[in-house]
Amino acid sequence: MKNELNFLHVVRLTLILFFFIPLIMHHFFSSSKINSKLKNNKTKQITKEIISPDRIKVYNVKNDTIFEINFEDYIIGVLSGEMPASYELEALKAQAVAIRSYVLDKIINFNKQNYLCKHNGAHICTDPGHCEAYLSQEDANNKWGKDWTKKYFDKIMQAVLETKSEYMICEGEVVKAFFFALSGGGTEFASDIWGGKNYPYLKPVQSKFDKNSPNFLSEKKLSVNDFKKKLKLLRPEIKELCDSKISLNNIKKTTYGSVREITFNNENFKGEEIRNTFNLRSTNFEITINDDCITFLVKGHGHGVGMSQYGANYLAKNGKNYKEILRYYYNGISFSHLN
Template sequence: MKQIGYAVIFLMFVIIFIPLVLVKGCSQSSTQPKTKKAEETQLTIKVYITEEDKVVEMNFNEYLKGVVAAEMPASFHIEALKAQAVAARTYVYHRLINNEKNGIDVPEHKGADICTNPAHCKAWISKKKALEKWGLLSSGKYWDKINKAVDETTDMIITYEHEPIDAVFHSTSSGRTENSEEVWANTIPYLRSVISEGEEASPKFTSKLEITLTEFKEKLSSVRPEIKFEGNPGDFIEKFEKTEGGSIKTIRIGGCDFKGTEIRKIFELNSANFTITIDNDKVVFNVKGNGHGVGMSQYGANYLAQQGKYYEEILKHYYKDVEIVKMSEELNAKIKN
């Protein structure tokens, strides 16, 4: 009888106690993702969607996915896309903090924090339009990559001396990026000229513009009425000076001095890294690179990723002496306010 009693107790233990332990263990493990998700909850941001003339409030990470999808080819290496996500996140935070600090109310934002006009802020595309652009064969795969790039770098930003940097970027350098003061007014310590390999993969690494000599004269005269086109057209260009990155810093044409960036704007060139050839009635611009050339080159970033570099290494290559850190609670609070 004793043995039967022990057997009954053992069976009760197996039937009742062990399942309870297993159920408890399962329930504990199922709550862990919720805890993690709560820790990664992002602030919301008000975005003025320029094309639709409306302000929309959205989760910050969701906004960033639209920025990455619009600013960088989704076919790029995942580490390049991560670098783009962190650069874009930092760029926006830097702008929000500066606007708040200086009491700047940006009329182009129509009351929002940021806008989708790439000429003023950063480009942005909705998920729906991005999927339509990529087509049925690639849309799912590409959006998954964008999701991964943004979600796996949640809260990561680039800082210099504990402050978010002005993380500017461009499409394609000419093989070397530019110092900030060669393009804009200020010398910024983390925006230094660096070698950028692999740019030849960009479809806009080189470009060419041919115009008539008459059009060349008219466009320059509209900006500098005092310019003089005398003598041999081959002598119109008197001298020029280059930047460390190889672009035209200043150029003298017909007795007038122009900045390379000014010539780029006048003739709508892809970059300020150009040569000018005047032959009889024809003027030819041969251009290298695409964009202002400061900060991270997107095609250069993709090349580094293909060579096995992680996004942190890519960012530290293009932005000098910076740290890649998780956004602090203090900074998060500063953004929300």
């Protein structure tokens, strides 16, 4: 009996050594090969797309359709929609390179970030809150009249043509070139505004010349009741927040004054939440609470991350070229061209 058991044990060991282990090893290495093959294919696809995105698919949110367009023509449409065409040529050129970089990054990442769903399968959409505003020449004619086209369209085309195929890279990756209208005195870390990851090229820089803009300050007043109603929509689960007198417990700000976090009646809110809820121009605000009225005094316009468009125009007026402007707002970047 003991001999039989020993014999069975030897058979089991032999099977494990000569059959199962090689089978498992084969499976493991084949999977690695397949994964590596898939990874290489994906890299090739991305490289191919970045080398030649000659046509891209754009989801038009206004009429729920997708149109295909030549990549550089798309940049012309976005530049028309995103920056005042009256701005200096070098500011428009800086903006064109920023848009191209932003769009390329979206093309590279659109599968990863579930953009396919949000865009019905297109690379990018025309919603400025999600991707980029886009204005065709016809849209521009309808919006501003044919005189605008006569006066400015050539200038926009020139800005795109003179920077044709140029984009920004940093540490081997295409730059997520965020931009906005007007800072509150300086730009911000992405994490201070949206939370999450920081990028080495998106660091706070002073942009004090933005204070020269006639639109630098804006004010928003609302009754305490309206204020409470809107806060209640933001935090429906918290009753006591709106049943008592509103008091400001704490406010955390960035170097340049944007509100990272604010606490009313012991409840924390992100600055961006307050901005969106009360439709403020930026998160760079002071708040005054009186018995019957709440007043926001807001500096700048936009999220504050990346390039200030007003600042770019100021620098252009003062003799800086588009590369100097971009290097000023995006830390440690370099330039590259699509083939």
